[in-house]
Amino acid sequence: MNFTLIDWAIVIAYLAVTMAAGLKGRKYVLGLSDFLVAGRQLRPHLGIATLAATEIGTITFMYYAELGYKTGFASFVNGLIAGGVMIFLGCTGFMIHKLRETGIMTVPEYFERRYSRRLRVLTGVLVATGGILNMGVFLRVEGTFLTIIAGLPLDYLKITMTVILLLELIYTVLGGMVSVVITDFIQFVMLSIGTILITIYAVYTVGWTPMHDAVARTMGAAGFDPFLNPEYGAGYILFQILLWLSVDTCWQTTAMRTFSTKDPETSKKVFFWTGFIFLGRGMMPMLWGIAALAYFGGGQNSLEAMPQMIARILPSGVLGLVVAGMLAATMSVNSSYLLGWSSVIAQDIIAPARRKPLSPRAQVVVNRLTNLFVSLFVLFWGVWYTLPGPVWFYLNMTGTIFLAGAFAAFVAGFFWKRANTTGGYCAMIFGALGSVAFFFFNVPTSYAGLGSFILAGAGMVIGSLLFRKNDHASAPARQGPHGTQRQLRA
Amino acid sequence: MGFWYYFWTANILVAGTAFALIALVVAIRGVDDLRHMFDALRPGSKEPRA
Numbered sequence: 001m002n003f004t005l006i007d008w009a010i011v012i013a014y015l016a017v018t019m020a021a022g023l024k025g026r027k028y029v030l031g032l033s034d035f036l037v038a039g040r041q042l043r044p045h046l047g048i049a050t051l052a053a054t055e056i057g058t059i060t061f062m063y064y065a066e067l068g069y070k071t072g073f074a075s076f077v078n079g080l081i082a083g084g085v086m087i088f089l090g091c092t093g094f095m096i097h098k099l100r101e102t103g104i105m106t107v108p109e110y111f112e113r114r115y116s117r118r119l120r121v122l123t124g125v126l127v128a129t130g131g132i133l134n135m136g137v138f139l140r141v142e143g144t145f146l147t148i149i150a151g152l153p154l155d156y157l158k159i160t161m162t163v164i165l166l167l168e169l170i171y172t173v174l175g176g177m178v179s180v181v182i183t184d185f186i187q188f189v190m191l192s193i194g195t196i197l198i199t200i201y202a203v204y205t206v207g208w209t210p211m212h213d214a215v216a217r218t219m220g221a222a223g224f225d226p227f228l229n230p231e232y233g234a235g236y237i238l239f240q241i242l243l244w245l246s247v248d249t250c251w252q253t254t255a256m257r258t259f260s261t262k263d264p265e266t267s268k269k270v271f272f273w274t275g276f277i278f279l280g281r282g283m284m285p286m287l288w289g290i291a292a293l294a295y296f297g298g299g300q301n302s303l304e305a306m307p308q309m310i311a312r313i314l315p316s317g318v319l320g321l322v323v324a325g326m327l328a329a330t331m332s333v334n335s336s337y338l339l340g341w342s343s344v345i346a347q348d349i350i351a352p353a354r355r356k357p358l359s360p361r362a363q364v365v366v367n368r369l370t371n372l373f374v375s376l377f378v379l380f381w382g383v384w385y386t387l388p389g390p391v392w393f394y395l396n397m398t399g400t401i402f403l404a405g406a407f408a409a410f411v412a413g414f415f416w417k418r419a420n421t422t423g424g425y426c427a428m429i430f431g432a433l434g435s436v437a438f439f440f441f442n443v444p445t446s447y448a449g450l451g452s453f454i455l456a457g458a459g460m461v462i463g464s465l466l467f468r469k470n471d472h473a474s475a476p477a478r479q480g481p482h483g484t485q486r487q488l489r490a
Numbered sequence: 491m492g493f494w495y496y497f498w499t500a501n502i503l504v505a506g507t508a509f510a511l512i513a514l515v516v517a518i519r520g521v522d523d524l525r526h527m528f529d530a531l532r533p534g535s536k537e538p539r540a
Contacts, residue, residue: 042523044523045516048512049520073498076498076501083505181527188517189513189517196506212495224494273516277513279504279508284506287502
């Protein structure tokens with residue numbers, strides 16, 4: 001057991017404050033837009049906090065540290081692309097400005113406005129499948145981290161997973177996005193403290209030169225040059241740029257932050273500044289992985305090396321603070337993801353299938369029930385599924401199930417008048433083929449991922465050009481907060 | 491190898507510093523945004539809601 005009494009006290013105090021704050025959000029939920037997009041009241045600083053907290057979890061630290069451990073400084077290219085793309089979007093407003101203007105609440109909702117209701121449902125199915133499979137490994141990886149760092153036996157993993165899930169489920173189901181935003185803010189502060197503390201301790205304990213030497217000794221030039229590293233290369237880098245453009249615009253949890261901001265200009269500010277946080281979000285955990293390589297000298301399980309190092313180098317008290325930070329990171333990601341994917345099932349699969357629209361109150365109830373369903377699935381998937389390789393590549397390819405097609409359909413929908421429903425179907429179906437190739441035929445991530453985006457783009461162009469007459473729904477996206485809001489808010 | 495080593499060293503310095511500074515500013519000024527969100531979401535608020 002690595003935890004002392006003071007560490008437990010810090011963690012329990014943090015959990016109590018988070019739960020109390022999360023439950024406070026319940027009284028502000030009067031309708032569906034409050035539940036899903038916090039009444040679109042996010043201003044820049046709160047927007048940055050909630051976007052960063054949503055996309056920084058223990059899972060993020062684990063997969064990036066694993067990359068650092070396995071591919072050295074070359075792994076930093078992943079952080080550079082993630083942050084660079086976001087800063088670019090914040091500067092230019094490319095896509096995010098238009099997305100916020102549409103006044104939608106979920107990604108597939110756009111497909112009904114621009115293409116057709118059936119394409120919205122297909123997109124909803126692919127988004128929910130990709131998103132929930134993606135989230136499916138979170139609890140296991142996060143549970144592994146917390147169990148190792150607290151010094152608990154690995155037999156406690158399932159209990160740890162269940163406790164994490166129950167805590168975040170309670171406030172997400174009751175308070176929706178309002179609770180998620182409140183807790184995200186607290187969690188952002190905590191996870192930032194934890195991230196900075198671990199970085200300082202890792203560099204101070206291991207030393208910068210030993211990290212360089214460990215990478216040079218075990219990987220040679222491939223540990224520094226991403227073009228020489230067999231895991232990366234030009235194709236992978238191109239895939240990552242496309243992936244991050246699509247994640248920042250089409251990933252439901254990220255897009256919900258865009259939809260929740262006060263106006264399009266606020267969205268741009270949020271993306272610009274969060275981009276700098278994303279540079280650190282990537283590179284700092286990768287540095288921990290490199291530190292673990294230097295600390296142990298190799299030979300460890302690549303996923304477990306970083307938490308094992310942290311458990312050994314952090315003193316009592318600091319360990320509790322860091323675990324509270326990591327727990328914050330875990331809960332902020334999971335609660336947002338629960339809300340994001342369950343809202344897609346409720347709004348884009350169940351609601352369009354009904355002839356008579358549900359009342360706003362019934363829609364909130366359906367959203368809460370889908371929250372429960374997604375939670376149970378994630379718990380069982382985490383227990384029974386075995387990862388096929390590094391976590392990062394699994395996450396990339398589950399996301400690509402819908403990201404490649406959705407990105408092609410979004411870009412064409414906004415910027416190409418000839419884009420039509422057939423093109424949309426082709427983009428979504430062809431875009432999912434790369435993930436099939438990865439999971440069933442062991443095609444490497446860079447080929448499968450880049451191939452998905454090329455196929456999706458080609459599908460959109462060919463489908464739209466070949467079936468031009470099927471164009472009833474291909475008018476430019478209807479702008480403004482009408483329709484959806486009228487339908488969804490009482 | 492030399493170029494990439496110095497390139498990544500510069501990157502991590504910029505990334506770490508930016509992360510810490512932005513986190514500090516957001517932690518301080520985010521409280522006002524949070525208060526504003528509560529005011530806007532309160533029943534009877536004059537703020538336009540979605």
